[in-house]
Amino acid sequence: MFDVLDMGASGLQAQRTRMDTIAGNIVNANTTRNAQGQPIPYRRRFVLFAPGQAGSPDKPGVRVQEIKLDQSPFQKRHEPGHPDADADGYVKYPNIDLAMEYVNALEASRAYEANVTMMEVSKQMLSASLRLIA
Amino acid sequence: MIDGANNNLSLGKLAGGGVTPAKTAGAGGAGASSFADVLKNQIDEVSRLQQDASKAVEDLATGQTENVTGVMTAMEKSDIAFKTLLAIRGKLMDAYDEIKNISV
Numbered sequence: 001m002f003d004v005l006d007m008g009a010s011g012l013q014a015q016r017t018r019m020d021t022i023a024g025n026i027v028n029a030n031t032t033r034n035a036q037g038q039p040i041p042y043r044r045r046f047v048l049f050a051p052g053q054a055g056s057p058d059k060p061g062v063r064v065q066e067i068k069l070d071q072s073p074f075q076k077r078h079e080p081g082h083p084d085a086d087a088d089g090y091v092k093y094p095n096i097d098l099a100m101e102y103v104n105a106l107e108a109s110r111a112y113e114a115n116v117t118m119m120e121v122s123k124q125m126l127s128a129s130l131r132l133i134a
Numbered sequence: 135m136i137d138g139a140n141n142n143l144s145l146g147k148l149a150g151g152g153v154t155p156a157k158t159a160g161a162g163g164a165g166a167s168s169f170a171d172v173l174k175n176q177i178d179e180v181s182r183l184q185q186d187a188s189k190a191v192e193d194l195a196t197g198q199t200e201n202v203t204g205v206m207t208a209m210e211k212s213d214i215a216f217k218t219l220l221a222i223r224g225k226l227m228d229a230y231d232e233i234k235n236i237s238v
Contacts, residue, residue, distance in 0.1 A: 002211050009207040016203070119210075126214050133221040 001126070003060065008119035010053045010061035015112040017064045018047045022105045029096045032084045039084040042094040044070035070095060180215045187212040 028042040045067050053061035072095045080089035167175075187208040193199040 001214075005207050005210060009203045012203040013201070123210060123214070127217075130214075130217055130221050133218075133225060 004122040005119060006053065006059065007061045008115050008122070010063060011115040011118075012112060013054065014047075014049060014062045014064050015108050015115065017067075019105065019108045019112070021045050021047050021067060022101055022108060025096050026098065026101050026105070029094060029098055029101075031094060032082075032091060039086075039092070041074050041092045042096070043074075044072070044094060044096045046070055177219065180212070180219050183208070183212040183215045 025044055031042040032039060034040045034042070047064050048066045048068055049062050050057075050065035051060070052063055053059045054063040057063070074092040074095050076090045076092055078089055079085055079091045082091045085091050187205075190199070190205040190208040194202065194205045199205070
């Protein structure tokens with residue numbers, strides 16, 4: 001009886017993780033250094049979904065299998081005065097396109113709303129069947 | 135939760151084994167689980183769901199978990215389970231009243 005609620009909860013959790021990843025990408029869109037201060041820019045991250053719930057992969061649902069790094073090449077901008085510029089005066093910037101991240105964020109929030117609607121509808125179905133008994 | 139109850143309470147078994155809970159409780163030792171056992175298991179399940187929900191709310195309030203969806207799902211489950219239990223109790227009371235009013 002509660003399978004559909006568990007499925008919806010797993011979907012909500014997965015979309016929330018995706019939203020956190022997108023937020024990390026947007027926040028670090030101009031980070032030219034890594035955490036240790038080396039001139040290695042922030043690499044874009046994206047989530048990989050897989051079927052099955054997080055704790056028990058046999059039950060139906062969705063889970064985040066992995067948060068992968070996007071291997072596409074970094075952007076290069078010509079800024080000779082920048083402290084992270086290489087020998088030719090190019091600075092490497094993260095491979096993050098803000099417009100794409102905005103659209104992905106919209107998608108994630110719509111998916112979250114769809115999951116919430118699905119859970120509410122199933123809750124109403126269960127309550128309706130209770131009216132049958134009572 | 136209710137699926138487990140349906141598996142044990144096939145109509146044929148009820149019709150064959152008597153209708154009142156008291157009678158099947160008396161004959162509960164023989165063979166498959168009786169209605170009283172099933173009812174007790176389901177009440178234990180409802181109690182467990184309620185304890186899970188209250189613990190989840192406590193964890194969220196003290197900051198030990200940030201999983202709001204898990205807390206809300208646990209609360210919804212315990213709410214639905216308890217309402218189902220109340221509805222079943224209402225039906226049982228109605229059945230008992232009918233039997234009580236059978237005049238000899």
